[in-house]
Amino acid sequence: MLPLILITNDDGIHAKGIRSLIEIAKPLGEIVVMAPKKPMSSKSHAITTDAPFRIKTLQKEENYWECHIDGTPVDCVKVAMASILQNRQPDLILSGINHGVNASINTIYSGTMAAAIEGSILGINSIGFSLTDFDADADFSQGEEFIRQIIQDVLQNGLPQNVCLNVNIPAAAKADIKGMKVCRQGKAYWTEKAHFREDPYGRDYFWIEGFFHNQDTETDTDTWALENNYISIVPVQHDFTSYPSLQLLKNRVLYA
């Protein structure tokens, strides 16, 4: 029996990146695509609880069912599970290919990664793919062979329980990609600058522009791997507990 593969993304059903991912996955299993109708970048793990959903089927044929909803990437996973998949658990959830890098601290803002993390919460093998090129017309062909290999590896060998993969592909010619590197999430943060404007009615508004600050100079991070033309592969978990802090806090009088 063909493995059941659920595909979603955060750039929306019409993005070039999900088209590329669908083409790679099609020969490997029975495909269900449930993607956001509209772009949902940087929606993180947001879910919709204050509105109902409608599913629109865009294409349905043997072993292929493509739909969209007006929702976030995590909504897509939850809605697919609760509606068209009914009691069938996917063998694999794929998210992406994202237009833009999702390494380092971007993991927490990313809708692409949130869908994969949601899969891992549910105990389903899941992978998020991103290309380090934000262009809507980015060239996804260079990473295709690597993506196919990773998908086949996970279908065959699985992943540790409740762990998904965060795969980032450098936007480079295939010949220049040096290989794959298993890394940890690099330490970084974003700060923002406000750009103040006035609208035609004299009212103030402003845009905020983000600046990435890399705090990590080690060579075992995803940031380093990508800067050095490696595909970065970070095993991702969702336990937010800071274990080293547990005893430290327990030692404080207030919490004793």
Place this chain on the structure above:
Amino acid sequence: MLPLILITNDDGIHAKGIRSLIEIAKPLGEIVVMAPKKPMSSKSHAITTDAPFRIKTLQKEENYWECHIDGTPVDCVKVAMASILQNRQPDLILSGINHGVNASINTIYSGTMAAAIEGSILGINSIGFSLTDFDADADFSQGEEFIRQIIQDVLQNGLPQNVCLNVNIPAAAKADIKGMKVCRQGKAYWTEKAHFREDPYGRDYFWIEGFFHNQDTETDTDTWALENNYISIVPVQHDFTSYPSLQLLKNRVLYA
């Protein structure tokens, strides 16, 4: 000099929970409130990158400035930092008090916790507070004394670098609260059930209803603490790397 305290939440500027938190914090520092104009529950770490912001000041007096924006909780932190706080780093970020529990896997969906985590990413001492009562008219008074103690402790002793606190308060009479417990995040997941409906025009739509599944029977979790009338305090970090999986993946032929 008074410590600078930034306050936000995810239930919106008019929620009873943030009013309670403001009243507790006011005697302890210079207060800046930047909260969402509208309810933003379950918006996780989502940020707005496709629209500008307008700040509306609702109240401004000595050592107190209250504003709202049309944005998510994390937007509130970012916008406050980039606009009205300019180059002043808050000494403390407080988020909440949330109407409803944010323990266990809810941490990842929570806008309340996302704002606190954003603070910890920026290296600012941050605390998210939640009450295990979703009612808009919930009684926040029972936990007030505990919240004041935790805020004072963090102002005085700080937190480990890049770690914030996830504090959940059981909706119980003060006399029944047994104390505070430092815990890890309990293991759990949500599944959803679809409720299919038809609109007056004959078109299908559906709601999804969530069901919480606790996978953890240990007594060191936030779930256990709350069920046993303790205030749960989880130290929260934002490194998603699954460290035990790193070597395991490196041992695979594909990634070697």
